[in-house]
Amino acid sequence: MLKTRSRLNPHVFYPSSAAIIVLLAFAFIAPEMADSLFQQVQTDIVKNGGWFYVLTVAIILVAVVYLGVSRYGEIRLGPDHALPDYPLVTWLSMLFAAGMGIGLMFFGVAEPLMHYLTPPTAEPGSIEAVREAMKTTFFHWGFHAWAIYAVVALVLAYFSFRHNLPLTLRSALYPIIGERIYGWPGHVVDIFAVTSTIFGVATSLGLGASQINSGLAYLFPIDVSNTNQIILMAGIIGVAVVSVVSGLDKGIRRLSETNMVLAVALLLFILILGPTVFLIQAYLQNTGAYLSDIVRNTLNLFAYEKTDWIGGWTIFYWGWWLAWAPFVGLFIARISRGRTIREFVWGVLFLPTAFTLLWMTVFGNSAIDLVFEQGQAALGTMANDNPSVALFVFLESFPFSELLAFIAILMVVIFFVTSCDSGAMVVDMLCSYGKNDTPVWQRIYWAVGVGIVAAILLAAGGLGALQTMTIATALPFAVILLLSLFGLLKALRVEAFKRESMHFHAAPSSSDTSAQAWKERLRSIVDFPNKHAVQRSLDTEISNAFNSVAAELRAKHLDVKIEKEPGSIQITVQHGDQPEFLYRVQARKYLQPDFANAEAEGVDSDDEQSYYRAEVHLSEGGQDYDIMGWSTLAVINDVIDQYHKHLHFLHLMR
Secondary structure (H helix, E strand, O other): OOOOOOOOOHHHHHHHHHHHHHHHHHHHHOHHHHHHHHHHHHHHHHHHHHHHHHHHHHHHHHHHHHHHHOHHHHOEOOOOOOOOOOOHHHHHHHHHHHHOHHHHHHHOOHHHHHHHHOOOOOOOOOHHHHHHHHHHHHHHHOHHHHHHHHHHHHHHHHHHHHOOOOOOHHHHHHHHHHHHHHOHHHHHHHHHHHHHHHHHHHHHHHHHHHHHHHHHHHHOOOOOOHHHHHHHHHHHHHHHHHHHHHOHHHHHHHHHHHHHHHHHHHHHHHHHHOOHHHHHHHHHHHHHHHHHOHHHHHOOOOOOOOOOHHHHOHHHHHHHHHHHHHHHHHHHHHOOOOOEHHHHHHHHHHHHHHHHHHHHHHHHHHHHHHHHOOOOHHHHHHHHHOHHHHHHHHHOOOOOHHHHHHHHHHHHHHHHHHHHHHHHHHHHHHOOOOOOOOOHHHHHHHHHHHHHHHHHHHHHOOHHHHHHHHHHOHHHHHHHHHHHHHHHHHHHHHHHHHHHHHOOOOOOOOOOOOHHHHHHHHHHHHOOOOHHHHHHHHHHHHHHHHHHHHHHHHHOOOEEEEEEEOOEEEEEEEEOOEEEEEEEEEEEEEEOOOOOOOOOOOOOOOOOOEEEEEEEEEOOEEEEEEOOOOOHHHHHHHHHHHHHHHHHHHHHHO
16 A cells, blocks of 8 residues: 655656646747657557547447446445435536537537538538538537546546545556556556646637637737737636645535536527427437437448548547546546446436437527528538537527627636636645645646646747647557456456355354343443444454454464544454454444433433444445344454455455
8 A cells, every 4th residue: 555745746747847848849849840759659540540549438338238228237436334425416517618618618519500501422502411510519518528537537436435445547457466556567557547637728729819819800800819818828727726735625626516507598598599399309309319329320430432521520520538537537536436436437428418408409409490490501601610619600690699609718717717627726735645635836837837838839839739649548458448347347347256255144142142131232222322432342242342353364374454433443363465354433423313311321411412333344334233242252242244255255256
């Protein structure tokens, strides 16, 4: 296990900073050379490795859906007794803001129009082109994109919260290389994740600044220029610094909730003010067409129809989602502790996809309707020539257009603020052994660093080069991701064996059957003891039971350790390289039920509304049963029963 005195990991922080400076200098000094080099790399990847991207994403989608519906779905991302850190709406708001929010604002109008004007196979401007445009847009923004984010988040959340590994990308390699994740292989993976995240967020910040600048130019007499965009980025970074200093629960959480409200409001505005019935019909039909063709489209490489379209669109998107996956996946993992795998898959895969597809229908179909039915060809031309202003040109066709444009600009700003501060938080965790309670200067360093990188690249014209480089890095990450997925499935299989062993019933063991024993146990059930009474039980009967079991196991040459802390006692039995047996008794506080007698013996006079239980915890977490008041012999028998089940679990693994 990794032991650290400092929160900063110098093996990741300094090499990452140096790599960013070197790549930034290359893109700044020779932007055309950098763009040409990275474009050639991307072209070679599309030509020779496009099939690998397509196959990888298909495997990921199938695996995520399988995990959500399989027996593994009941496994919790954390101990068995863990509860979700955030309410459902807050959780969905935060993962949506980090994962897709800004992309929908940028491409919600532009991409459907571009597919309509230049569809992959249909006749441009035809009814078939309309159908194909929406089906293609759904394909690029649907299950596949969210599945990529979900699998990274699932791997990290499972190994971090279930197995106490660092919440950094290196933990994804634990099933493959084991403890070596704490050495140079782990450092290299985290350096890769830091560099990818910084440039991914920086390039998106630069592109977003152009959209904000274009929107403001429609509302106010402001020029669209690099200078204004750099000023806007400085303002966004300033707000992001305040947010990242405020922390996850205040800054990112509040901004995400605000933007979700604005997103739903804007969506309803367009739905109500636009062709409402048509849009509802289109949503259902688009969804049906998308689902009916999902297998064919997933594996369609246009092998027989030689075209550059798949490289310019599908492979580009798969590469982009894969490149963003370390950042978005780690952030989603950070906010998903306590949820079961089934809840996680529904929340990260199905619900966001449904909302994303509704958004694309409302904005995309409305935009195509303006061009196809109402002859507003200028909107289509603008979407092709300058996608950043397509949304604002589209909003001009609706009542209250200035209000809608203002809401859209505000949403873009907030989405970029949440992207910057969540990106800074993720990078800070990668450089701090996965810890989130780091010094303020580290978070500010990375938040400001994103802005500086974006501003320099925007001024030098190097954004395109770094965007291409970021997508090219998706290829090695795809290999890492497939290996990590295999490791996750292997670990879950072991977990399933463990759960199966818990249903194994050992032969009944002898127990204390005296009248005094059962009377003491009955009294412990109906009484509601205070903290001191539970601690006394921990120090006497339970401690004596642990010592007796430990002495007997040590006589059998087993490595046994007993650890005591205020409010808990734990016995651990090592079995070499195989999983250890852990049995802990933990004092937990609860509110008394209404029928409890506040005057009963053991009730805390200082807090008559609460009582304590001596709950059993195994390596999987709390088992939700209380052994307060049990005799020493009864506790011994329970420890032996659980140990017998553990040995049966080890037997199943052989």
